[in-house]
Amino acid sequence: MTDATERTVRSRKSSRWLNRDRVSVLLIALGCVALLLGGSLLYPGFLKPGYILQQLQIAAFLGIIATGAMLVILLGEIDLSVPWTITGTAIVVISASGSSNPLVASLAIPLGLCLGVAVGLLNAIGVAVFRVPAMVWTLAVNAMLLGAAVFYTGNSRPNGEVPWLATQAATGRTFGIPNAFLVWLVVAAITIWVLKRTVYGNYLYALGNSRRAVFLAGAKVRLVMVATFVLAGVFSSFGAILLLGYTNQAYQGMGDPYLMPVISAVVIGGTSIQGGRGNYIGTFAGAIFITLLSSILSVMQMPPAAREMIFGAIILVMLLVHGLTNKKEGI
């Protein structure tokens, strides 16, 4: 059987209520509950609304960046330029906002998002036009961004001002609920609508399944690919601006710790790394799971090394559970 027929068979099978996507979401939800309960045994504060709301706030930064990563992964590609897109955006926004020219200062946030668009376009040129494997090309783009940032800042911490709006969006609260989480909810609602109800969303899944078939069907494959990489860049920059509002400073390497968690959140959420399968609720739950996990590991005062190991081990176990249930469905 070829890949394509296999997938059709599988998708027909999975029309039951408890299909594979729902199983993954359920698994992560259970995982989150287990983490909270386990944590509360050690520290009673874990089940208090204050702690949970704070975790949701932090998860929002990861979740928004993971949205872009998920789109690219659905396409069957990968974006490894996330870390320095985040750092680059933070540097651009903080320096523009601190500029003495009031026009530049007021345009700080749009300028940051423009950087995301530019990075996305650069990624798309390599992947969609030159057909370089995304894994390598986005890595090279990441290296260039790193170089540009180092050159621009002279290897010191960039000075400037964090825009008021970014601080408000990242740390403010509305009716007691963190604004960052509300922003993420809006992003999530739009993403789910786009993936389920628009032509673009359908093309995205179709391209992840069989690029050749979509091309033969007459779709503008390159356009969809370019749009996806640009969207991913914008989401990275958007997340970076919120992150900037939260940390209140930009520094070299501030995006580096985000690459692994972002990809893990997407993949744990049940999105196939080969593309074409996955839903946003999974990514949403995945981002919360990863945030809770790292929070609990740091509260337990694990040394960073042990934290890294446990992190890796838990992700591997989640993936194995996915992989083995997949096998049962008869691949």
Added chain:
Amino acid sequence: MMTWLRQNARETIAALALVILFAGYIAIHPRGFSTYVVTIWSNQGTLLGLAAIAQFFVVLVKGIDLSVGSIIALTNVMGSFLLNGSPTSIALGMVVVLAVGVACGLVNGIAVVYGGVQPIVTTLATGGIFGGIALLLRPTPGGSIDETMSDALTYAVAGIPVSAVILVIVLVVLLVLLRRTAVGLGLYAIGSSEQSAYMTGLRVNRLKLVAYGSSGFVAALAGTYVSMVTLTGDPNIAPSYTLNSIAAVVLGGVALSGGVGSPIGAVIGALILKTISSLMFFSGLPPLAQPFFEGLILATAIALGALGVFRVRSRLELYR
């Protein structure tokens, strides 16, 4: 001759680029062509070259290994505990280090083959685990390596760097194994089409484990050689080796889609990368601008390698 060139076009172009870059490096280097300069270059190139070969084995069977750097870091750290003392204990230590490398590779292989997890996410997770163990064993760089052994393996004999000899021996052995044995050819077969290989009766699962195990073995060689060159165990070297090993195999004409390429190509790619960064160092560019140009050159090189897309007759060939 012409057919050979056409069959190995990517490797040939990469080799030409390497020769030009190397000539530029020698011309620009203040000490010119000398045993000292070539030995340093060769030692550095061998480190990345071995990492690239480790990556090559996994890429050959359509995988990707994001844990190569972590395996190198782990074996390097283990080497810093085990590779000193009496000759017997060094030999034993060597065996242990190599066995750890193979075990790491097999863990990846088992998760991919029997766990049904995609290589990229498996190795992302195991990379965290291996790197974590390395950090636990040695939170900060340190340890000691037997200096006689290090000197013997990192200097030059009769003007020829020992590292170059090691690299050539590894390459020759691997080439013979890959091109002249059933197992080696089986790996290429799996990379080109797993289904056909399976239907031909190849033991696909077992062969894949061989590929991942070999990758771990070569990564352990790289880790040991890092110990020899730096004389310390450093748990923080993982990321740069992982990234550069992937870039190296692509530059050397190994297809990420599997089944195409040779360890020679991977090593040439690694040497190109090493030469570029050495060139940068002596180029007189302001140090702050160097990372940018390094990235730019890497991107240009990769894009040039991909120019073949403009020769395809039907765009259908581009989509699979």
